[in-house]
Amino acid sequence: MYTHNSRISMHQFRIMLTLQMFNMSILILPRICSTIVGQDGYWLPLFGFLIGSIYIFAITGLTNRFRGKSFVEYSKIILTKPIGILVTIMFLVKIIITIGFELRLFAEMIQRVLLPNTPLEVIMLLMLFATYYLIKSGVEAQGRMAEILVYFIFVPVVIVMLFIMFKADYNQLLPMFRSDVNKVLVGSFHTSVTFMPLEFVLVIGAFVNRPKKIRRCCFSALLVITILEVLIIILTFTGIGTIESSREFWPVLTLMESIQLPGSFIENQEILMMGWWIMSVFMYISAGVYVASLLVSQLCNFKRENVTIIPVIPFIFLIAVLPSSLLYAYDYFLKFQSKVGVVFLLIIPALMWLIAILRKVDGKHEAN
Amino acid sequence: MKLIKLLFIPFILVGCWDSVEINNRSVILEFAIDKNIDTMDETVPINQRDVYDITYSIPDMAKMSGTESLAKDMKTNILVKSPTIATSLEELEIRTRNTVTFSHVKVVFLGEELLKDPKLLKEAIDSMTRTRSIARNVPMLAVKGKTEDAMNIENTQQPILGLYIMNYFNNKERPEAYFKTQILGNFIRDIQDSGVATMPIFHLPEGGQIPDTNKKSDDGAEKYNNEEEDNNTEDNKSEGEDSKSDDTVGEKNDTGFEISGGAVIKDYKLVDYIDKEIVRGQLIIDGSARNIPVVVEHNDNPLTYLAKRVKTKINFGEINNTMHAIINVNMIGEIAEYTTEFSLNEFNPSNMEEIRKLLSDEVYKQIEMTVNKAHELNTDFLNIGLTMYRKNPDMWEKYKHNWQESAFQNMPVYVNIDIDIENTGILR
Numbered sequence: 001m002y003t004h005n006s007r008i009s010m011h012q013f014r015i016m017l018t019l020q021m022f023n024m025s026i027l028i029l030p031r032i033c034s035t036i037v038g039q040d041g042y043w044l045p046l047f048g049f050l051i052g053s054i055y056i057f058a059i060t061g062l063t064n065r066f067r068g069k070s071f072v073e074y075s076k077i078i079l080t081k082p083i084g085i086l087v088t089i090m091f092l093v094k095i096i097i098t099i100g101f102e103l104r105l106f107a108e109m110i111q112r113v114l115l116p117n118t119p120l121e122v123i124m125l126l127m128l129f130a131t132y133y134l135i136k137s138g139v140e141a142q143g144r145m146a147e148i149l150v151y152f153i154f155v156p157v158v159i160v161m162l163f164i165m166f167k168a169d170y171n172q173l174l175p176m177f178r179s180d181v182n183k184v185l186v187g188s189f190h191t192s193v194t195f196m197p198l199e200f201v202l203v204i205g206a207f208v209n210r211p212k213k214i215r216r217c218c219f220s221a222l223l224v225i226t227i228l229e230v231l232i233i234i235l236t237f238t239g240i241g242t243i244e245s246s247r248e249f250w251p252v253l254t255l256m257e258s259i260q261l262p263g264s265f266i267e268n269q270e271i272l273m274m275g276w277w278i279m280s281v282f283m284y285i286s287a288g289v290y291v292a293s294l295l296v297s298q299l300c301n302f303k304r305e306n307v308t309i310i311p312v313i314p315f316i317f318l319i320a321v322l323p324s325s326l327l328y329a330y331d332y333f334l335k336f337q338s339k340v341g342v343v344f345l346l347i348i349p350a351l352m353w354l355i356a357i358l359r360k361v362d363g364k365h366e367a368n
Numbered sequence: 369m370k371l372i373k374l375l376f377i378p379f380i381l382v383g384c385w386d387s388v389e390i391n392n393r394s395v396i397l398e399f400a401i402d403k404n405i406d407t408m409d410e411t412v413p414i415n416q417r418d419v420y421d422i423t424y425s426i427p428d429m430a431k432m433s434g435t436e437s438l439a440k441d442m443k444t445n446i447l448v449k450s451p452t453i454a455t456s457l458e459e460l461e462i463r464t465r466n467t468v469t470f471s472h473v474k475v476v477f478l479g480e481e482l483l484k485d486p487k488l489l490k491e492a493i494d495s496m497t498r499t500r501s502i503a504r505n506v507p508m509l510a511v512k513g514k515t516e517d518a519m520n521i522e523n524t525q526q527p528i529l530g531l532y533i534m535n536y537f538n539n540k541e542r543p544e545a546y547f548k549t550q551i552l553g554n555f556i557r558d559i560q561d562s563g564v565a566t567m568p569i570f571h572l573p574e575g576g577q578i579p580d581t582n583k584k585s586d587d588g589a590e591k592y593n594n595e596e597e598d599n600n601t602e603d604n605k606s607e608g609e610d611s612k613s614d615d616t617v618g619e620k621n622d623t624g625f626e627i628s629g630g631a632v633i634k635d636y637k638l639v640d641y642i643d644k645e646i647v648r649g650q651l652i653i654d655g656s657a658r659n660i661p662v663v664v665e666h667n668d669n670p671l672t673y674l675a676k677r678v679k680t681k682i683n684f685g686e687i688n689n690t691m692h693a694i695i696n697v698n699m700i701g702e703i704a705e706y707t708t709e710f711s712l713n714e715f716n717p718s719n720m721e722e723i724r725k726l727l728s729d730e731v732y733k734q735i736e737m738t739v740n741k742a743h744e745l746n747t748d749f750l751n752i753g754l755t756m757y758r759k760n761p762d763m764w765e766k767y768k769h770n771w772q773e774s775a776f777q778n779m780p781v782y783v784n785i786d787i788d789i790e791n792t793g794i795l796r
């Protein structure tokens with residue numbers, strides 16, 4: 001047991017990362033894939049895995065060089081203090097915006113499926129306060145929560161997927177390999193951006209008990225999510241068709257709605273399935289709020305890390321309420337992800353790693 | 369301070385806004401949409417033209433569960449005329465004590481006139497799916513006539529038609545031999561994939577009219593109840609004529625309706641109805657047929673073969689730049705009925721070969737009839753074009769531009785049938 005030492009085990013780290021990547025992006029991924037390449041869309045996560053591997057190498061290459069140090073610390077070491085602070089602030093702003101949009105989409109989905117009359121603001125605030133309660137106890141609480149929730153989330157998902165698999169019409173996936181290579185590359189990039197929670201490793205990587213194994217854990221989490229994405233896209237295409245997938249906001253939600261359980265003794269089963277999804281999105285938002293608050297507290301050199309959680313929440317809430325409707329929220333979310341998503345997944349980590357190598361700085365040898 | 373916080377928390381709990389008393393909700397179990405065939409005043413703007421006739425069936429839950437209730441009948445049918453489906457809810461809810469929910473709709477009926485109007489049908493489908501009001505796994509039925517007549521049928525087996533239909537379709541033991549099930553999600557997918565879909569026909573009873581009264585209220589909405597009337601009737605439902613005549617008779621009809629055959633829809637418009645024999649051929653070509661009886665004459669006796677399952681594969685070829693399709697059917701089943709003499713060993717290998725040939729010929733006739741019908745309608749409800757697109761996309765590129773005009777209609781279709789007789793029952 002690692003009580004009150006701000007350390008999480010590799011098992012916890014792997015599960016946290018897997019749950020964080022299993023978020024709202026998965027619900028809209030079939031739409032993105034079918035819009036770009038039609039029925040070949042289920043291949044995109046596999047190519048996205050290759051791109052995601054590059055992200056992992058860039059991120060873990062940097063974190064391995066500065067084991068035990070947080071992003072704020074080693075960005076100052078590599079880039080000098082002023083630039084390091086600037087990059088940290090950019091990272092902070094990026095996370096706040098991403099989590100804000102994710103929260104908005106989550107609230108919109110909840111309103112559509114579960115609570116049509118409840119104001120969006122109430123749903124969002126309740127989610128934020130729930131995440132506050134989890135993350136005020138530090139990263140260990142998140143690790144333990146992830147270990148519990150993983151069974152509640154993935155076991156029902158796998159059961160439902162197995163159920164759909166046996167009745168699916170796989171002819172919907174034909175013909176194969178008719179897409180343009182350029183479109184496949186574009187689609188693979190968009191799919192790889194769904195692995196955005198990998199950037200949290202830049203910060204949370206400092207809290208693992210065996211930093212050498214971070215890369216392996218990242219790969220295993222990425223593999224699990226890739227397989228899930230492929231299966232979900234296949235089942236969505238076979239369940240509701242590729243054309244309908246490209247029309248719907250949340251094709252996976254429509255797929256869940258179209259399932260016919262035997263006997264009809266359970267109806268509106270998509271509500272039950274959304275309950276499991278809520279837990280996964282909760283983990284992602286928790287991680288985002290935690291990382292953002294941690295960056296603020298380390299920038300300001302606060303001794304206690306959890307004092308900055310409450311100040312961060314209003315900013316996330318403001319971003320979440322900014323779009324005037326689902327249409328705008330959806331549009332902003334996709335554009336932000338595609339344009340800015342890769343910055344702290346690949347560009348900044350790779351640049352910082354390169355600069356660290358050129359300047360010959362690492363966790364043991366800081367530059368003078 | 370802590371106490372105040374604790375007391376304050378319930379006010380922000382989300383259940384406050386969305387809590388609904390179950391008793392304040394009416395659960396719509398069947399949903400019937402039709403086109404209003406009354407003469408429209410073209411000068412009225414579109415958003416005020418009552419183009420829809422929607423019949424809502426509101427069950428009384430207390431009566432359904434067998435408890436005491438003040439309601440007169442187990443269900444109340446309310447006909448609403450409106451310009452859109454969403455506005456019909458407004459009309460409905462000013463006439464009911466409860467609000468309505470569609471979360472448990474068991475069946476959607478579409479009237480004949482609605483099916484003939486592609487624009488209106490498309491609007492109806494969009495309305496049902498855009499707001500997720502009706503689940504995508506709800507069966508759809510085409511009514512050969514007016515949907516309000518279907519809703520007013522008295523069924524002694526199960527008075528609530530929606531529950532009857534739910535049990536009907538959920539029964540997995542039922543053979544797939546006389547209609548092809550269609551659910552809302554698959555209908556949308558089929559139309560998007562190929563432009564063609566079929567849905568089972570709900571045939572209204574013939575000979576006895578539906579017992580109903582047609583009372584027009586001052587504000588134009590019509591309310592139907594299930595009381596008998598001592599009026600004469602004429603059977604005009606199958607032609608889709610207005611059945612709301614004042615001289616209806618009160619002859620009750622129990623289970624006079626049937627679900628069989630199919631309505632062929634192309635680009636959201638009804639092309640034609642096909643009977644259950646044609647649908648049987650469609651199911652065989654689809655490979656989804658199950659427990660189909662095939663009857664042939666053998667030695668002056670009828671022989672019934674029950675096809676338990678069918679495997680079908682469609683291949684394509686080109687001879688002298690003319691494409692053709694080959695349907696390979698493998699039918700697996702058993703002999704269910706045949707009168708044999710004690711002394712004779714009827715089912716010996718040479719006889720079996722002859723029986724297989726007879727069965728094969730009979731199945732061939734069935735499929736040929738279906739293919740001819742598809743050619744006659746020039747509508748590919750057999751999804752041969754879709755199969756070509758999926759399995760031979762290069763060939764599809766050559767023929768897709770005129771598939772709907774002439775390519776499908778002129779395409780020769782060859783059929784190979786292989787009959788497997790697993791057993792002859794427990795008798796030789």
